[in-house]
Amino acid sequence: MNLNKVFLIGRLVADPEARTTPSGQLVATLRIATNRVWNNRQTNEKQEQVEFHTVIAWSRLAEIAQKYLLKGQMVFIEGRLQTRSWQGADGVKRYRTEIVAENLQLGPKALGTARTAPAAMPQGQTQENMKTPADDDIPVIDQEAPVANPIISDDEVEETEIDLKEIPF
Numbered sequence: 001m002n003l004n005k006v007f008l009i010g011r012l013v014a015d016p017e018a019r020t021t022p023s024g025q026l027v028a029t030l031r032i033a034t035n036r037v038w039n040n041r042q043t044n045e046k047q048e049q050v051e052f053h054t055v056i057a058w059s060r061l062a063e064i065a066q067k068y069l070l071k072g073q074m075v076f077i078e079g080r081l082q083t084r085s086w087q088g089a090d091g092v093k094r095y096r097t098e099i100v101a102e103n104l105q106l107g108p109k110a111l112g113t114a115r116t117a118p119a120a121m122p123q124g125q126t127q128e129n130m131k132t133p134a135d136d137d138i139p140v141i142d143q144e145a146p147v148a149n150p151i152i153s154d155d156e157v158e159e160t161e162i163d164l165k166e167i168p169f
Contacts (some may be wrong), residue, residue: 006099008053008077010034016057018066030055030101032075055079057101073106103122104133126153 010032018028027125057065079101088094
């Protein structure tokens with residue numbers, strides 16, 4: 001069995017770049033930074049390593065990315081790795097590995113990141129009452145939400161008997 005799956009949670013380092021292919025399909029390029037933090041064992045100093053990723057979103061995902069994502073915003077991407085190659089102007093074959101987005105979730109909304117300028121809104125409209133039904137379909141990461149399965153230490157575990165009929169599989 002083969003598996004090509006990528007999960008990223010990171011911040012956009014630039015606004016999404018959207019364009020239309022000659023066939024009329026919308027495609028957006030997202031540049032995302034993720035970081036890894038650890039303590040150096042010898043010096044006990046905090047270390048950090050940043051990785052930059054190129055994510056390609058097509059069709060509806062590209063439309064959502066273009067409309068709702070901004071530089072600095074957190075985003076969750078689920079997708080697959082894809083490597084493409086081409087012949088450079090100097091005759092050298094070049095390769096680029098990208099992530100093709102299959103799903104995305106918007107990070108927490110930051111204040112002042114709306115794309116619609118107040119002057120462009122219809123008379124009497126505000127950001128709050130301009131929400132469309134399609135906005136409800138877009139999942140958003142809630143950093144303040146309680147963890148569904150908190151980690152429990154061994155001394156907090158109560159001995160209970162499990163009924164095998166209650167197991168769903």
